Amino acid sequence: MAYYVDPDIAATGRVFPMQGRAAYRRFDMNENPSGLPEAFVSKVLKEITPEFLATYPEPDRFLNAYAAFLGVPRECVTACNGSDMAIRYVFETFGEHGKDVVTVSPTFEMYWVECCILGLNHVPVPYDNDLTISVEKILSAITKDTRIVVLTNPNNPVGNVYEEADVRRIIEKADSVNAVVMIDEAYHYFYERSLIDTALSYDNVLVLRTFSKLFSLAALRLGTVIGDPKLIHFVNNGKLTFDVNSVALLFAERVIEEPGLLEALIESEKEGKRYFVETLRTSGYEVSESSANFVFVRTKGDALTVARRLQEEEKILVHPYQNPLLRPFIRVSTGSKADMAAFLDAFFKIERSEEA
Ligand SMILES: Cc1ncc(COP(=O)(O)O)c(C=O)c1O
Known part of the structure; x- marks a missing residue:
């Protein structure tokens, strides 16, 4: 070869x-085993014309609506081709070859896959035998070699959540070694306490959301990243120009605005x-x-x-x-x-x- x-x-x-x-x-x-109501899907599909499909995607209309939906400034939000792709962008942007990414273990498997692909050193912090995770162990895994700390809240597959005070301790330890914290809220709405407000009170914290779970649009691939405008600017810099397709943007906008x-x-x-x-x-x-x-x-x-x-x-x-x-x-x-x-x-x- x-x-x-x-x-x-x-x-x-x-x-x-x-x-x-x-x-x-x-x-x-x-995923949602049955998906969105059929009548709603048919109604949105009617908006897809040959011209719609022939035109390059424009994410701004969705992003304005989504920022208002979350109650955050527009410049604090970006959209990606699934949160899978958001993880790749965040790792490419804030990770450093050979340096550490701290996650708990087990967690969503794409975290270690992305570390392998990008040559980042994965530091898994194991759960105890009773399936609880020690915040002290997470804190001690964060060192001067750490570039990114990932918290999945609730975690997949274990389903546990973190207390806000513990998350703040983790963020502050990460900040002390100049690391970025990424809080993955894929399962938000099944667990309603979001850490977006906490994240936005720091300049080194990003939150990930997906339209694949409660919003039932896994096929369309749409994830979002929310955080300090400077962090979002860097994520945007590393993105493909037409990362999210128009069908995903249309469905996502209609899902968040549909009453009830x-x-x-x-x-x-x-x-x-x-x-x-x-x-x-x-x-x-x-x-x-x-x-x-x-x-x-x-x-x-x-x-x-x-x-x-x-x-x-x-x-x-x-x-x-x-x-x-x-x-x-x-x-x-x-x-x-x-x-x-x-x-x-x-x-x-x-x-x-x-x-x-
Ligand atoms: C914790 C977590 N993050 C991210 C994802 C990826 O979701 P997406 O479909 O947006 O790529 C999943 C999917 O199972 C997940 O469990």
Whole structure:
């Protein structure tokens, strides 16, 4: 092989999500299993004309509406092709080759993937065996070599959240070594206490949001970054010119302005999660407290086997784990009560036959 390949990219091992998921009921990636109301989707689709598709995207109209929706100044916000891409931009912009990115472990796997791709040194701070995370351990992982600290609030996959006082201690320690803190709020609205106001009171803190979870637009790829205008300026400098497509911008604008839509989505998910957790607990299951749209269920049968049989026999996808700490559990995304009832029927059937 004579050509040059970036050594960090060459050394990165990737596992891409399975294909053909439309044929399954999807409880594995924390999407909304059923999606937005069909009438709303049809109404917005009518706005997409040949001319609309022929024209390059212009994010400003959405960004103005979104900043007003959040109640923050326009210059504190930018949009990216999914928060996946936002993570890449933030790492490219504020990371330094060979220097540290501190995250908890386990967390959303793209954090370590992006570290590998960009040659950043990933410093994972492990959870304790009881699935709690020590803020003191996070603080001591932050050193003069740290460039970025990531807090996912609530964390995926564990579902825990951070106290604001602890977040401030982490931000201030990061600030003392000139590091940037990125707070990933992918699961905001399932957990309502946002840290955007806290973030905006510092000049080294960014918040990430996504339209893939509560807003049910994972297919369109839209994530946002919120923070001090100088930080946002640097993120914008590193971006592709037409990073976010016009269909995503249109749907996102219509979702945030549609009266009652967000409230209905939140209520439906809360009702489904309550029903799901109560039914499992009544049936003697250990179910984690989670502040997001997913829960950990300790299966009675072997978790990997239960997940495989749900997929093969019931056409249902869940997330099992090889990681020893999480190995006894499956992670199940939550949705409406009807979605969760369909899941439970299949789940109990498999569990009963594993016990027999
Ligand atoms: C914590 C967290 N951040 C970011 C993402 C990526 O979301 P997006 O679809 O916006 O790329 C996910 C997706 O599961 C996530 O769990």
